[in-house]
Amino acid sequence: MHPISLITLLTASAVSVSASSVPAHRQRQSSVNPEVIPKSFGVTAGQGKDTVQVGSCIGAKNALIPCYCPPAPNSPEFLNKLTTALTNGFIFSKDQVAMPITLDKFNDGSxxxxxxxxxxxxxxxxxxxxxxxxxxxxxxxxxxxxxxNQMQQTGVIAARGSGDE
Structure with missing residues (x-):
């Protein structure tokens, strides 16, 4: 075995051992914890298509919304965008939409x-x-x-596994 390969192998082994010995709650988080997200947002995308305003569907309080809204709470696209925003601390730039919470705090299920x-x-x-x-x-x-919206007002997460309202 080439000496450089041996050093690389030993270094990689040491890194993986040290990372696995760090408690999970202390390791750097790289994705959103889906357990702290409601199982339903209360509206299902594509429901109640409006015949007058094409491309619109019915949201809460009979308001028109884009038919692609909202994505499912477990949608990979939504979870990835949420992770990116929480990791960066903002959505576009620090001068625009700042995130009110960090990824680590968001993910703390306790x-x-x-x-x-x-x-x-x-x-x-x-x-x-x-x-x-x-x-x-x-x-x-x-x-x-x-x-x-209800969770933002009350701080209470909708019952786990509840269906659309």
Whole structure:
């Protein structure tokens, strides 16, 4: 075996051992914890298509919303965009839409306080309202996610596994 290969192999082994010996809650997080996200946003995309305003569907309080709104709470696209925003601390730039919570705090499932849940809801709403992540305000309006609006007001996460309302 070539000496450089042996050193590389030993270094890689040492890194993997040291990373695995660090408790999971102390390792750098790289994705959103789906357990702190409601199982439903209260509206399902594509429901109640409006015949007058083509491309619109019915959201909460009979408000018209884009038919692609909202994505499912477990949608990989939503989770990836939320992770990116929480990791960066902002959606577009530090001068525009700042995230109210860090990825680590968002993911802490042991923190079920109303204040933290309100911050989680605000972060999710901000990402949804700016869903294309290139143009501020282009995405899903708040009326497409009544469960998150309620969570933002009360700090209470909707019952786990509840269906659309």
């Amino acid at each position: 923190d079920t306080s109303a204040d933290t849940n309100k911050l989680r809801a605000t972060a999710m709403i901000q990402v949804l309202q700016n869903f294309n992540l290139t143009t501020k305000g282009v995405g899903c309006p708040g009326v497409s996610v009544p469960v998150l």
